[in-house]
Amino acid sequence: MHYKKKESTTHHSFLFMKANDWDELETLLENIDEKTTEMTEKYTHEPPIQKNPCEELICGWGKECVINKIGEPTCDCISKCPSLDGDPLDQVCSNTNQTFPSLCELYRERCVCKHKSNDCKNKINAKVHLEYLGVCKRLEPCTDELMAQFPTRMADWLFQVMRELKKRRELHNLEWEELIAEAESNDEKKHVYPVIWKFCDLDIKPHDKHVSHHELIPITAPVIPMESCIKPFLENCDDNNDGNISIQEWGQCLGLKEGWSSSGK
Template sequence: MRSVWLLLCLGLLALTLSQVRAEDPIANLDLEDIAEFDEDDEEYLTLLEEKSKNKDVERENELAQKLADVQYNLLNPVVEVDPCETMHCGAGRICQLNEGKPECICIPECPDELDTRRLVCTNKNETWPSDCAVYQQRCWCDNKDPGCRHPDNAHLHIDYYGACQEPRVCDGEDLKDFPRRMRDWLFNVMRDLAERDELTDHYMQMELEAETNNSRRWANAAVWKWCDLDGDTDRSVSRHELFPIRAPLVKLEHCIAPFLESCDSNKDHRITLVEWGACLELDAEDLKERCDDVQKAVPHLLG
């Protein structure tokens, strides 16, 4: 009876060994080697015990590795970055992936605007339903898209918000006095931002200098505003960059448009600091470029 039991054990062991042979070095022992053990041999039981211990160690190592992998993934998550998140497309354009690569395309569709306050007036004195529609049109004309109404619309830009009004003529004393009123307005805005602590330390110091030194009053305010308008920091202000100061004032100051046009003395569609000072009737020697950190100022004036 004992011999039968031993044979059954050997058969079960053979089946088990055949299943784990590939992963357990001890399981690679031949059955002939095991068959040589007699029923009184302790080596057989020792072999089984060692095999069981090895399996337990392997299982513990496997679980430990899985736990380590989970902890690593939690601490080091794989974040898929959308290439469009770092793609700047500009007004009238959006980013989309083309075969996995980001590219800027014209806005396919602008939302319908029912609010009349969303209307905009362009430099052509034409009323458009929204700023999105203007920028979309400009993009279409840049790309020679069929949606372009006229090639000149490639240079379309917003003059002010609201429906177009009959333009008022700026001449005589209004035009002559406008640079002075503009200088005062710039200084008052700079002072207001300083009082609200919305200037950087750099420009706060310039404002304090203007407060205590009348000779710097207008010049410092002019330099600060010019730096603020120079969004791309190329040391000149484009017509597009003039928008934050032009659009909100057109309805209030009918001389703002011809004044800003006069600042571009060489008609290259850009205003340098010297040109900016000249149209504000400031001495060029009083203007010192100090655009160190204006881009960090919060918020941009009327932007």
């Protein structure tokens, strides 16, 4: 039995189109081509979306990214710090014992003074830096007795901080969670692990097994008002006076035995 091949509906309709139908189709196709050309030209001639040059540049405190004369992003003193609601908790105390409205205002002043701008209020502020959070106040003197006790107090405090972070699941490292669990039942590790953990926590930029003054700010700024010995203690940790505390200096200063501090865990 033979079957007749069935033609497609489209092909069949094309065979029976009248002349004027072809004219309409040609016009329709021409219009489509014209629109396609217009759209292509539109997207071809539209300038590409410009990437913000400042997007990947991170500026320090008191600075902002600006585009220089040759179109390159650079960090410059911030023109105006964000306005705050006057909360005393935003205020900070500098190493020159001046209270600033915010961290931004302190480092803006440092920046404009370093650049000898007319905005500088006092030229000594070219070297100003954060001492501690809050309004400047009279601190309890750090006596010899308090200084002698400080390594133990600091290690105990770090252990409590570490344990609290573990409870909140904010240690961000399973290994540290396991180590602090070990330390809870071992007095020696209770002292050692938090000391090494804090060094690693501070040694961020650059990550070079040394902690600079700038890297120490997260631990000193909130603590100085309550613990006046922390600054002189950490200054004494820098045995070779190179402006940085090595992992060995940190461990020795906080009473770790030889071998623990050099491991840099």
